[in-house]
Amino acid sequence: MLDLAAASATKAEIYEEIADRLYRLVEGRDPIANTANAAALIWQLLPDLNWAGFYLAKGGELVLGPFQGKPASPQIAIGRGVCGAAALWRRTVLVPDVNNFPGHISCDAASWSELAVPLLRGDSVVGVMDLDSASPARFDDRDRHGCEILAEILVAGTDF
Ligand code: SME
Numbered sequence: 001m002l003d004l005a006a007a008s009a010t011k012a013e014i015y016e017e018i019a020d021r022l023y024r025l026v027e028g029r030d031p032i033a034n035t036a037n038a039a040a041l042i043w044q045l046l047p048d049l050n051w052a053g054f055y056l057a058k059g060g061e062l063v064l065g066p067f068q069g070k071p072a073s074p075q076i077a078i079g080r081g082v083c084g085a086a087a088l089w090r091r092t093v094l095v096p097d098v099n100n101f102p103g104h105i106s107c108d109a110a111s112w113s114e115l116a117v118p119l120l121r122g123d124s125v126v127g128v129m130d131l132d133s134a135s136p137a138r139f140d141d142r143d144r145h146g147c148e149i150l151a152e153i154l155v156a157g158t159d160f
Pocket residue numbers: 051072073076080081082083084103104105106107108111114130132
């Protein structure tokens with residue numbers, strides 16, 4: 001198993017490790033159980049986060065699901081904020097500076113950068129995975145790629 005405490009672990013190695021552990025965790029197919037474990041895993045293994053969690057599509061909006069970090073908006077309309085944009089556009093939204101994202105919803109004043117990845121089942125958005133960091137431009141294309149793979153593993157193993 002990768003020694004993630006080693007400062008030399010690359011992003012690719014860290015995402016590989018998270019993906020491997022997530023595969024093994026999503027044996028049951030319950031959405032709350034699986035997103036709760038995914039949030040805990042990401043929070044534990046990805047450095048420099050101040051929020052990691054999920055919004056789940058329900059009744060035409062996004063409803064707060066399992067997460068780690070400070071309390072957050074209970075509902076987000078599709079199209080609103082970073083998470084709503086990811087759901088509307090059905091693609092990952094990477095925001096280096098949230099102050100420059102029109103309509104950004106601030107749940108923690110410390111947040112500076114954000115990555116929102118839609119959970120896609122075919123053409124439908126079943127939820128959004130959201131990561132925040134207090135560091136500017138914390139997320140890059142390696143994070144986008146790594147998190148999109150995590151989202152695929154989660155959707156494949158869950159009855160959303
Ligand atoms: N910033 C998000 C809201 C969720 S919190 O960051 C946890 C947004 O603009 O959609």
